[in-house]
Amino acid sequence: MVFFSISEYYERITKTKHRMANEGIEVLLVTDPANMNYLSGYDAWSFYVHQLLVIFIDEDQPYWIGRGQDASAAFHTSWLEADHVYPYTDDYIQSSEKHPMEFVSDFIKAKKYDKKTIAAEFDAYYFTAKNFMKLKENLPNAVFKDGTNLVNWIRIIKSDQEIECIKIASKIAEGAMQAAFDSIDAGVRQSDAAAAIAHAQIRGTDDFGGDYPAIVPLLPTGDRTSACHLTWTDELFRQGDPVIIELSGCYKRYHSPLARTIFLGMPDENIQYIADVVVEGINITLDAIRPGITCEEVEAVWRRVIEKSGIKKDSRLGYSMGLNYPPDWGEHTASLRAGDHTILRENMTFHMIPGIWLDHMGVEISESFRITDKGCEVLADFPRELLVKPNIRLA
Amino acid sequence: MVFFSISEYYERITKTKHRMANEGIEVLLVTDPANMNYLSGYDAWSFYVHQLLVIFIDEDQPYWIGRGQDASAAFHTSWLEADHVYPYTDDYIQSSEKHPMEFVSDFIKAKKYDKKTIAAEFDAYYFTAKNFMKLKENLPNAVFKDGTNLVNWIRIIKSDQEIECIKIASKIAEGAMQAAFDSIDAGVRQSDAAAAIAHAQIRGTDDFGGDYPAIVPLLPTGDRTSACHLTWTDELFRQGDPVIIELSGCYKRYHSPLARTIFLGMPDENIQYIADVVVEGINITLDAIRPGITCEEVEAVWRRVIEKSGIKKDSRLGYSMGLNYPPDWGEHTASLRAGDHTILRENMTFHMIPGIWLDHMGVEISESFRITDKGCEVLADFPRELLVKPNIRLA
Known part of the structure; x- marks a missing residue:
């Protein structure tokens, strides 16, 4: 029922435990849905209620804790054995009297880990301030540490099978961008074009559903x-x-983002100039990328190109991406920006999105790429230019 | 540029300040994207980075704080004046060195509210444990209170214009459920049907884009x-x-959820019996609903019907819904369940979803409804029954 081999999941768990050991962590609470999926396979739209994996450093398998009605989703989508699925009752849901982290605390007490060092993902989307208050209140003898991005940093290098998923997502992204180009035009309702794009994303390709x-x-x-x-x-x-389209293909929760800008009519010199600078910047930067250099060095290449142009860009050039759930396909690990000393390694995957946003107009042209053994491989194959639809059909 | 009148937004702010005053709160930090939209109109997919509204009890307008590149979205979608938009620089984004709540703390200090009583939404999705740590660390003289659901409880009674949005969302939900019924069949790829549903949701109706x-x-x-x-x-x-479809129409961020179950072939007696019980339960419960009774009383009506049938349901019967963002269309206020003493009032809107999930099978048939002056009004018009597609076309 799970997508990757059990041995791949165990390898991920082993890497997680190594990091836990290095940081003196005996229990890790994993609430980030992408990390939950990465370690257990669990995949359901249930992250709107509190749920998590509990990883004990001296146990083989994580425990899933979530809402009663989602336990069946854990059986269907994860490799965890039945006695590692711990559902809580429905009266914990969105209640002012009971909180799921009380249940989690009781579980940790029952496992006799309540005097140990426990890490949680303090800055992950679904790990609320209340979660932490309830844990501290109910586990007064535990030592708490920050486990934010601990698993994310393991995710940054993808396995070959993960790369296959991202490549399928790239094909889906190409189809979705083509649907955008085909459907967007003057006189067309924006929601009709968005519907066509979403259709292409979810339909996927003939061989792979999105x-x-x-x-x-x-x-x-x-x-x-x-x-x-x-x-x-x-x-x-x-x-x-102008119309900016930023989208991603997604396959088995793996992403391949892609952005383009379409001009409806004949573009003026200003927007064409910005687009040309962005494309030149992307081309030169992609050429310079190879394993062994740092994220900061990648960004410096881009900055040298754009500085000559007179165009300013204050935001980061890109970020690591892959497996994810709403609200973000970014991995929250490496960013292509000054100060990021992460060294590029084979099978890292990034979204380079040199968006330029001025007061009344913006241009986005982006590429997702994989670090190879010698350089980098651009993932989606779509014309890298300001797209133009000169033949306007007015509604 | 904003969808509701400025006076409606001011009314919402006034109600919020009344609640703040009653609870001794002088500053409210609003991170729930639905609450941010409700009070300011702000509407962008930027909740994957830290952002918030800051409401000072003795100031007229909230302040928006968010990422630099999203300030333009605040100008485009909110009614806030330019000097109430406070962007932070991009080096705060997903950084291990800087945190946006440091910027927020500096802002509160500059406004001289750092010795006041500050409430935050402790259990809202995007208010992380780290957010709260950073605020406490940087505002050591403030008193902190829990503001979870403070604004949500104001949202529970909808204005007439909000009800109009929800009714449009209901029409979109009908179209999406029809698309589900038309596209789902034996031999069809699940992602192709999901694509058709998503297309109908986003396209909307001829008159209103989704x-x-x-x-x-x-x-x-x-x-x-x-x-x-x-x-x-x-x-x-x-x-x-069987196939369960739970979906919602959405218009201007307002929802109208709807669930149905389709059987591909001739249903057996078991599933037909469960569906009949559920439909009878919905019918009798809807008939009993009127303003003035409590959520608990609604659930008791349902429970009496279902108890006779021998079918068990452990989870809540429904919940208040309306304006929202991923990951949930539920409002996190009233639930239709034992122990919830919320009194039904005109223009509250609920999703009643008596899902029955057994070990190897489940049935969902749901209705969204509005409390009227005398009873309740079902929002979407779609056959309330186990849907059957007996004529199977095998691929």
Whole structure:
């Protein structure tokens, strides 16, 4: 029932325990849904209630703790044995009287780990301040440590099978971007184009069905292209406007993000110039990437290209990505930016997204890539340029 | 640019300040994206980085704090004036050295509220344990209180304009469920049906474009119907299997959830019996609903019906819903369950989802409804029964 081999999951657990041992952690509470999936295979849209894996340093298998009605999802999607699935009753759900972390604390006490060193992912999306308060209150003799991104840093180098998933996601991303190009035009309702993109993402390819990406298609247009994280509206696309599309293919929760900008009509010199600089910057930076250099060095290559142009970019150039759940396909490990000394290794995967956002307009052209043994491999095959639809059909 | 009138937003702010005053709160930090939207109109897929509204009890307008590249989204989607938008620089993003809550703390100090009583939404999805640690560390003289669900409880009674949005979302839900019924069949790939559903959700109706629902279509089939929160796979639907579809229409971030079960082939007596009990339970419960009774009383009506049948249901019968963002369309306020003494009032909106999950099979048939002045109004118009597709086309 699980997608990867049990031995691959055990290898991931072993790496996790090595890191735990190095940091003096005896119990790790894993709430990040991507980390839960990575270690156990667990895959359900149940992260809107409190759930986690508990990893004891001297036990082979993690324990899944979650809502009663989701225990069946643990049986269906994870490799954990039945006695490692610990559901709590429904009266813990969104209650002002009971909290799931009380149940978790009781479990840790029953396992006699309540005087040990326990780490939790303090800055993970679904590990709330209340979670930590309840743990501290109910486990007064435990020592707590920060386990944020402990598992994420193991995820940064992908196995060959994970790379296969990301490559399938890249094919899905190509199809979704093609659907965007085909459907976006002046006079078309934005939501109709977004529907076509989502259809292509979820349908997938003839051979591989798509999964839901961790972020819906981002689709700002006109003035709104200055705001990269806006979604569509039910207004019509207008002649003379740029449209930014940032999307991802997703397969078995693995992502391959891709962004392009389409101009509806003939682009003016300004936007064409920005797009040309961005494409030149991407090309030169991709050429310079090889295993052994640092994230900071990658960003420095990009910065040298763009500095000549007079265009400013304040935000990071890109980030590691792969397995994920909403609200983010980014891995929260390495970023392509000054100060990040992470050394590039084979089978790391990044999204390089040199977005340029000015006061009333923006341009995004991006590529996802894999570090190879000698350099890097761009994942999706889609024209790397400002896309133009000059033949406008007004509705 | 904002969807509701500025006076409606001010009314929401005033209600929030009344609650703050009653609870002795002088500063409220609002991180729940739905609450941020409710109070400011802010609407972007940027909740994957730390962002919030800061409400000072003696100031008219909230302050938006978020990532630099999202400030433009605040200008485009909120009614806040430019001097109420405080972006932080990109080096705060997913960094092990800087944390956005340090920036927030500095802001609160500069406003001279650092010795006041500050509430945060301790159990909201995006308010992490680390957020709270950073605030406490940097605001050592503040008194902290739990503001979880403070704004959510204001949201529970919808304005007439909000109800209009939910009614449009209901029309979209009907279309999406019809797309599910039309596309799901033995031999069809699950991801192809999910794509058709997502297309209908985002396209919307001819008059109103759809928004992205807070939860993707849930689509367990066969054995997996025992696990309600599973999404689709790229396997084919099989003859003789049940399929559960739980989805929502969404318009301007307002939801109207709807669940149905389709049987591919002729249903056996067992599943038909469960479906009949569920439908009878829904009918009798809906008939009993009127303003003035409590959530607990609604659930008791349901329980009396189902107890006679021999079928057990351990989880809550339903919950308040409306405005939301991933990962949940539920509001986290009232639940239809024993012990919930919330009194039903006109323009509350609920999703009643009496799902029955057995070891190897489940049935879900649900309705969303609005409390009216005399009773309740079911929102979507879709046959309330076990849906059957007896004519199987094998692929």
